[in-house]
Amino acid sequence: MTIALITGASRGLGRSAALHLADQGSDLILTYQSNREAASQVMEAIQAKGRRAVALPLDVGDSASFPAFVEQVRAALDETWHTDRFDHLINNAGIGINTSFADTSEAQFDTLMRIHLKGPFFLTQRLLPLIADGGRIVNISSGLARFCMPGFAAYATMKGGVEVLTRYLAKELGERGIVVNTLAPGAIETDFGGGVIRDNQEANAQVAGATALGRVGLPDDIGGAIAALLSPGNGWVNGQRIEVAGGVFL
8 A cells, every 4th residue: 555645636637646546556645725625525536446535735836834734744644544654746736827928927937936846846845754765756747848839938947847856856866765757748638727628629629630649638648647657567767757648749
């Protein structure tokens, strides 16, 4: 049995990853920003699979809240699992802001930076004492860090930073046997970024037409990939960027 902590697990990719990991035998610590009801539903679905789960509130854009969050995690580990360590950390929580480079405001840039780069950096740092030696970390990036689409300069810049951070973490945490990888989804049908890929048929068709497998991604494509990356057989994959995008823009 392993314990995985997933940020932003009340919906979308985080929710799918949690359910796939539960199927794989993991117990879960889920975080949510504000929608406690949605997080409770995910927790109940995990428990229906015979696994244990805890849901905790967290704003990954507020690094000042991280020390208190770590103490909540510590308490949950003790009360629910009678341990002081968890095994897997998935830095997944995020938002999308679609605006041209010329029109991107400092406020938008700072919001993306706090959530997508500063948040994972310092949350991982704070959680390090609770991550088991031999554990795993998965940082969620984006296909947009490899290919370019207008309107995502700031977002993709943060994800590029996450990919560099992943390699440094893999190097520095190697002495503890902690494996660190980046998983980079392509366009997925979720409510991310206002649900444009899910709800805008023109955008959906455009991405599908540029994808070798002829469709856009679904949450389970990513949730399944995260679970696979965290499976026992992938312990020698380290410091890598793995794009899960169906072969888009090859």
